[in-house]
Structure formats: structure tokens, C-alpha cells
Amino acid sequence: MNEQPLRDSLPPRRPARSSTVAADTDAVQLLEDVPLTDVEAGYVDAARAANTMRGYRSDWREFTAWCAGRGVPPLPAAPATVTGYLTDLAHAGAKVGTMSRRLSALKFVHQLRNLPDPTRNARVVAVWEGIRRTHGAPPEQSAPLMPPELFDVVEACPPTKVWKTKGRVAEPDLAGARDRALLLVGFVAALRRSELAALRVEDIEEHANGLVLTLPRSKTNQTGESTELVVLPRASNPDRCPVTALQRWMSLAGVVEGPVFRGVGKNNRATDKALHPESINTLVQAAITRAGMDANTYSAHSLRAGFVTYAHLRGASDRAIAHQTRHRSLATLGTYVRVQQAWTDNAATLLGL
Structure with a gap:
């Protein structure tokens, strides 16, 4: 057969x-x-x-x-x-x-x-x-990518494309600009790789505080019967601002409609096709490697996991975190921050040994 x-x-x-x-x-x-x-x-x-x-x-x-x-x-x-x-x-x-x-x-x-x-x-x-x-065993989870390591990875994205061809002047590195936006947007918006791949220009609206992303469909909203909104606030530091990074990438790539995150050819020009979700995973790991880190324990999901973990460490409530991540169950959030929570209000730390 x-x-x-x-x-x-x-x-x-x-x-x-x-x-x-x-x-x-x-x-x-x-x-x-x-x-x-x-x-x-x-x-x-x-x-x-x-x-x-x-x-x-x-x-x-x-x-x-x-x-x-x-x-x-x-x-x-x-x-x-x-x-x-x-x-x-x-x-x-x-x-x-x-x-x-x-x-x-x-x-x-x-x-x-x-x-x-x-x-x-x-x-x-x-x-x-x-x-x-x-x-049966607990599922393996990607390590969270969050500050300060996240900023190291972002800074390692190449800003300039230097050509070996004689006489061709250097220009902004389009792939570097895309990866910078991908990392910051993926982290702050806590998006899944499928959501990053599916994001379209038509889904982005400007707001006085930054941008609002409309997700017609997601893992937990596959029928599209409800609309999920994700905020992308401006950061005080422009080098770490997801709004600035996203707008710069779209401006350099000439993205005015259709898929936001696209492939970049060897000619330093953006294609018309959206990135595949698996490609986003590869790009995130490549960016981590550029920063001199071991990428084996990281994936595209590390951005979403990093947001949940970092927000928790900064004192955000589970409900506030779920508002951005769109988790339907607050109990699910505990799988992201279990290591940090294990040390919170634990009598073993008070033994005085």
C-alpha cells in the first residue's frame, strides 16, 4: 500500500x-x-x-x-x-x-x-x-524573552545594509528594520506567531496613545464572531518603541496595504507575500543568535511568554495581563510565570538558615 x-x-x-x-x-x-x-x-x-x-x-x-x-x-x-x-x-x-x-x-x-x-x-x-x-509530562515551554535580553536582541538587528558591490552606497537594512518591529510588536502586543503573520495594514488604527490592532481571528476566536483588540502604546525611548519600529519598517518597505510583515529579498526589497508563521519562528531565533545568545530554548512564542512574565514581575494583575493576551482562562497565565510565582510568599525563604 x-x-x-x-x-x-x-x-x-x-x-x-x-x-x-x-x-x-x-x-x-x-x-x-x-x-x-x-x-x-x-x-x-x-x-x-x-x-x-x-x-x-x-x-x-x-x-x-x-x-x-x-x-x-x-x-x-x-x-x-x-x-x-x-x-x-x-x-x-x-x-x-x-x-x-x-x-x-x-x-x-x-x-x-x-x-x-x-x-x-x-x-x-x-x-x-x-x-x-x-x-505524561508537562509540556516543554519556550523560555520567555524579556528585558533586558530582549533589548539586546533588538539592538543586534542590523540597521544598515552595506553592499560589496563597488559604488553602491549603504542603505537602511530592510530585514533588520522588519526584525526590530517584529520583536517589539510581538512582545508588547503579546501576539502569537500566526497572528503576527496574519496582521494586515487594514487591521491597524492610530490612537493618541499609540496604535490599536484589530485581530479578526485568533487561536481562541477562529470563527471571527467577535473582534479582539490589542493596544500598542508608544514608549518613552524611541529605540525601544514598538510603534516607532513598526512605522519605520512599513515606511522603508513601502507597505501601505495587505500583509504587514513580509519577506525581504537579497536585493533589500520587501516582497508582497506575508511571512509564514514558521518563518517568524526562524527569524526570532536568528535574531537571538545575532545577539550572542543560545537560541535553542527560544521560539517566536518566547515573545508572548516574555510579555506575560515581565508584566507579572512589574506588578500587573492577571486580569490586566489577560486583557492584552486575550487569555480566556486566568489559570493559563500561571503556566508562564510558575518559576517566579514559586518564590512569592513562600515560607521556605523565611527559614533563616
Whole structure:
């Protein structure tokens, strides 16, 4: 059996009889005997976030490859197949979170084919619970990036592009200006990398105190039924001001509409395409490395984690922090500041030893 991508494992979709909308290659058919129009297929694709669908496709490819190596059908997956797969993953050292997502992918594919969900089988549930109890561990979190290290990273962003070509004068380094804005905006606005990648000029409004960012969608607001607002206040120090950095980047790059954060070519010119969320992760780690720091424990999420941790250390309340981060649960904030909180009002520090 050959390895199949997610879309190839789903029922074939016949083209609509009449539609002006181009067919989306990720569209799926939920009902065997009722073909979806192109418009309907687009809505089916929109039912899951793009990152989720990419993860499901990757997980399904991995599962079908595992099944092919053992000569068992992946669809419908027998309970023994699922438990064998989970057992192999666990023995290979896979994290519980990774295995949980793989199960979600299996469930999703079977639902699309109107097949029984194998993850609800009693055998699968029992093995999965045992794996969680045996191999469960706190999720690894990115180290928070906050002042003063954050400022060191920002200052390490190259301000000037020096050309090796004879006669070509130096000019402002566009990538450096973008990275500076990316770091400061990501930190102060406490944005996720997906939100930084999706930010558009049309989402930015000026305010007497700085800027207001409108997020039509986010991880906790995927349907867009409510609008989330994030403030970007001006800083007293222009070298550390997210508003100044953002406006300078947009001015230098000629960004007047569309995606805010874009790629920069070797010619020191901005492209028209928005950065991919994973590219933002790479850029943040590269900026940290430029500052002479070990980037292995950091990621793009370090900016958001850094905001929460630093705001807590500065005396901000959990509710005030959640107002900016848009966390729906105040308890979630505790995962960011657990190390600092462990020392707060703790009797072990009063023993006088």
C-alpha cells in the first residue's frame, strides 16, 4: 500500500456543474452520494484552521506509512491497529501531545468518511489512558524573552545594509528594520506567531496613545464572531518603541496595504507575500543568535511568554495581563510565570538558615 496524503484518502469530489469559484484542492466530500459545489467545499475547508489541516495531513501521511509497513489498512482503522500505532509511538519516545494530535487526525478522517471513530473504542481508550499515565509530562515551554535580553536582541538587528558591490552606497537594512518591529510588536502586543503573520495594514488604527490592532481571528476566536483588540502604546525611548519600529519598517518597505510583515529579498526589497508563521519562528531565533545568545530554548512564542512574565514581575494583575493576551482562562497565565510565582510568599525563604 502506498503512502497517501490526507486529501487522497478522502472521497473523490466531482466538479460542480456551475460555479465561478475555482476548486480548492483541499476541499472534501462529507457525503458519498452528494457532491459539494466549489463554494460548499470552500466552507468545509474553512471549518478547520489552516494550521490544523496541515497538521492533520502530516499526521495522516505518517499513519498510512506506518500501516503500509505492516500490511494493515489505515481506513477504516481497526482498534488493534490504533493501539499498535500508539504503542510504537510511545516506545519511540513520542510526546503525549504529539500522540494526542495523531488521534485527532485519525478521528477527523474517519468522520469525513462517515466511519465509526476508532479512538472511542474501549481497547483504544484503555491503552491511551495507560500511555498518558506512564509517559505524561508537562509540556516543554519556550523560555520567555524579556528585558533586558530582549533589548539586546533588538539592538543586534542590523540597521544598515552595506553592499560589496563597488559604488553602491549603504542603505537602511530592510530585514533588520522588519526584525526590530517584529520583536517589539510581538512582545508588547503579546501576539502569537500566526497572528503576527496574519496582521494586515487594514487591521491597524492610530490612537493618541499609540496604535490599536484589530485581530479578526485568533487561536481562541477562529470563527471571527467577535473582534479582539490589542493596544500598542508608544514608549518613552524611541529605540525601544514598538510603534516607532513598526512605522519605520512599513515606511522603508513601502507597505501601505495587505500583509504587514513580509519577506525581504537579497536585493533589500520587501516582497508582497506575508511571512509564514514558521518563518517568524526562524527569524526570532536568528535574531537571538545575532545577539550572542543560545537560541535553542527560544521560539517566536518566547515573545508572548516574555510579555506575560515581565508584566507579572512589574506588578500587573492577571486580569490586566489577560486583557492584552486575550487569555480566556486566568489559570493559563500561571503556566508562564510558575518559576517566579514559586518564590512569592513562600515560607521556605523565611527559614533563616
